[in-house]
Amino acid sequence: MSFVSQDCALSLLATILLLLLTSQSSCASKKTHTHVNSVDFLSQKFEVEPGHVANMFYYDIEFPKGHIGIKSVKAEIVDEAGKSIPLYEAYVHHYIITKYHQRKKVVQNTTALPNRWIFPHKDYVLKRNSGMCQKEVISHFFGLGSESRGTRTEIPDPYAIEVGNPKEIPQGFEEKWMINIQIIDLRGVKDEKGCMDCRCNLYNVTHNEEGLPLPPTYKGGFLCCYHNTKCQLKEGFEGAKRSLHLKYTVKWVEWDHSVLPLEVYVFDVTDSVQVSSNGEKGPRFNHNCLVEYEIESCNNITTHKDDDDDGCLHVKKTRIPFENDGYVIYGGAHLHFGGVNATLYGQDGRVICSSKPEYGTGEEVGNEKGFLVGMTTCYPNPGSVKVVDGETLTLESVYVGNTSRTGLMNDFTLLDLDAIGCKSLQDKRGLFNLFLSTARVTSGFLTG
Numbered sequence: 336m337s338f339v340s341q342d343c344a345l346s347l348l349a350t351i352l353l354l355l356l357t358s359q360s361s362c363a364s365k366k367t368h369t370h371v372n373s374v375d376f377l378s379q380k381f382e383v384e385p386g387h388v389a390n391m392f393y394y395d396i397e398f399p400k401g402h403i404g405i406k407s408v409k410a411e412i413v414d415e416a417g418k419s420i421p422l423y424e425a426y427v428h429h430y431i432i433t434k435y436h437q438r439k440k441v442v443q444n445t446t447a448l449p450n451r452w453i454f455p456h457k458d459y460v461l462k463r464n465s466g467m468c469q470k471e472v473i474s475h476f477f478g479l480g481s482e483s484r485g486t487r488t489e490i491p492d493p494y495a496i497e498v499g500n501p502k503e504i505p506q507g508f509e510e511k512w513m514i515n516i517q518i519i520d521l522r523g524v525k526d527e528k529g530c531m532d533c534r535c536n537l538y539n540v541t542h543n544e545e546g547l548p549l550p551p552t553y554k555g556g557f558l559c560c561y562h563n564t565k566c567q568l569k570e571g572f573e574g575a576k577r578s579l580h581l582k583y584t585v586k587w588v589e590w591d592h593s594v595l596p597l598e599v600y601v602f603d604v605t606d607s608v609q610v611s612s613n614g615e616k617g618p619r620f621n622h623n624c625l626v627e628y629e630i631e632s633c634n635n636i637t638t639h640k641d642d643d644d645d646g647c648l649h650v651k652k653t654r655i656p657f658e659n660d661g662y663v664i665y666g667g668a669h670l671h672f673g674g675v676n677a678t679l680y681g682q683d684g685r686v687i688c689s690s691k692p693e694y695g696t697g698e699e700v701g702n703e704k705g706f707l708v709g710m711t712t713c714y715p716n717p718g719s720v721k722v723v724d725g726e727t728l729t730l731e732s733v734y735v736g737n738t739s740r741t742g743l744m745n746d747f748t749l750l751d752l753d754a755i756g757c758k759s760l761q762d763k764r765g766l767f768n769l770f771l772s773t774a775r776v777t778s779g780f781l782t783g
């Protein structure tokens with residue numbers, strides 16, 4: 336698997352977002368921001384047709400300019416008339432918004448950039464979030480999936496994610512943003528959930544986007560639903576081509592010292608951390624986030640059937656050392672359907688943030704039956720939830736294990752598989768990773 340695919344993939348699956356206040360500046364006033372700007376932007380339009388996957392990469396997107404503090408980013412799919420499109424027509428696999436610095440001398444013709452992840456690149460330098468994954472993997476600042484409409488993303492005052500700080504933009508470069516959007520047009524598909532899980536057989540895909548054969552053990556995942564692939568339709572279904580946009584709404588404040596900067600950390604439950612020595616500087620932690628993972632189903636297990644909800648759960652955990660100090664200001668997870676919850680624990684077992692999905696029950700946009708339409712988020716009282724340098728955090732994600740899901744990575748090993756009530760596992764299933772991101776705040780809550 337190439338890094339490129341891995342990067343793109345990461346965008347997708349499961350995320351917990353935590354915003355962490357880490358800086359040590361003293362006194363900050365807790366004034367509220369009276370003037371919050373809010374602007375709706377539309378991505379370039381892209382075409383889809385029934386079953387079709389659009390995986391779009393747009394560089395130098397419209398984004399608020401200047402030295403500002405982002406308070407919220409939300410997005411949804413709309414058609415050309417601006418009408419919201421439900422998930423059962425256009426499933427939002429994910430969107431991610433990533434920061435980079437572009438060399439000024441580079442001719443700015445963004446339409447000439449390929450429709451793919453271009454990083455690493457000498458003229459377009461990715462500026463990743465504060466952690467936790469390696470290199471360009473899971474590097475975005477903002478991004479969600481099907482839960483986007485129903486998930487709170489506002490960062491409380493006086494905090495914000497600082498962008499456009501001229502001191503952080505090297506000479507000869509400009510700060511830019513790119514967006515990656517992956518949509519699956521579910522109109523008329525034979526197996527909605529299978530298409531959402533990117534099952535290779537439904538896409539009739541045996542080779543990856545670069546034309547290399549996928550191992551037979553790879554049953555599904557992002558390698559099977561790349562741009563322009565098509566999921567199997569019901570016999571005889573016909574539907575029109577349509578153009579869609581991602582509408583993204585950005586809220587921000589002008590930067591000044593009353594705003595406390597948060598840093599964004601995203602944790603991936605597939606991250607396996609290797610420790611190496613860094614000489615005098617002590618241990619170095621090498622992350623290896625895989626983005627997607629696979630579980631096996633316990634479909635045919637008869638034990639625990641009396642309690643359907645708990646009868647068959649899959650729990651995945653990973654331990655991740657944290658190398659900063661800070662207070663959690665915001666947190667939330669990204670899971671795919673079937674997700675039960677995702678939780679970040681401190682070294683002493685305390686819950687730092689636990690986030691749960693909400694499933695739709697109707698037809699209307701934002702409440703699509705059976706879809707994961709929202710995630711709960713954490714807003715601890717600022718100053719009440721602290722993580723410390725050197726603390727080993729545990730990230731846990733729980734999925735129901737009873738329905739068949741697609742396997743994802745062939746070389747994917749299950750770590751810390753701890754299947755409650757699932758003694759004999761059969762049938763590979765796909766699961767998603769779980770990211771947890773924390774943002775850091777500098778502030779008056781910290782002493783010293």
Ligand SMILES: *[C@@H]1O[C@H](CO)[C@@H](O)[C@H](O)[C@H]1NC(C)=O
Nearest residue numbers: 442443444445446447448449
């Ligand atoms: C930008 O690139 C596109 C695609 O390569 C090309 O068609 C177009 O003419 C270019 N525009 C400019 C202003 O160079």
Ligand SMILES: *[C@@H]1O[C@H](CO)[C@@H](O)[C@H](O)[C@H]1NC(C)=O
Nearest residue numbers: 537538539540541542565567
């Ligand atoms: C699936 O792919 C194979 C090989 O590319 C092709 O021969 C076959 O017609 C495809 N089947 C469908 C249903 O598209």
Ligand SMILES: *[C@@H]1O[C@H](CO)[C@@H](O)[C@H](O)[C@H]1NC(C)=O
Nearest residue numbers: 643644645735736737738739
């Ligand atoms: C799996 O479990 C969930 C939650 O208990 C339930 O809603 C769903 O119908 C089950 N699916 C199957 C195939 O048993």
Ligand SMILES: *[C@@H]1O[C@H](CO)[C@@H](O)[C@H](O)[C@H]1NC(C)=O
Nearest residue numbers: 645648675676678686689733
């Ligand atoms: C996550 O869900 C499982 C299954 O319902 C439950 O046992 C567990 O307590 C939940 N975790 C948290 C932190 O709420």
Ligand SMILES: *[C@@H]1O[C@H](CO)[C@@H](O)[C@H](O)[C@H]1NC(C)=O
Nearest residue numbers: 632633634635739761762763
């Ligand atoms: C479950 O059991 C049925 C009947 O014994 C069998 O046909 C099916 O293949 C089994 N499913 C899995 C996932 O093993």
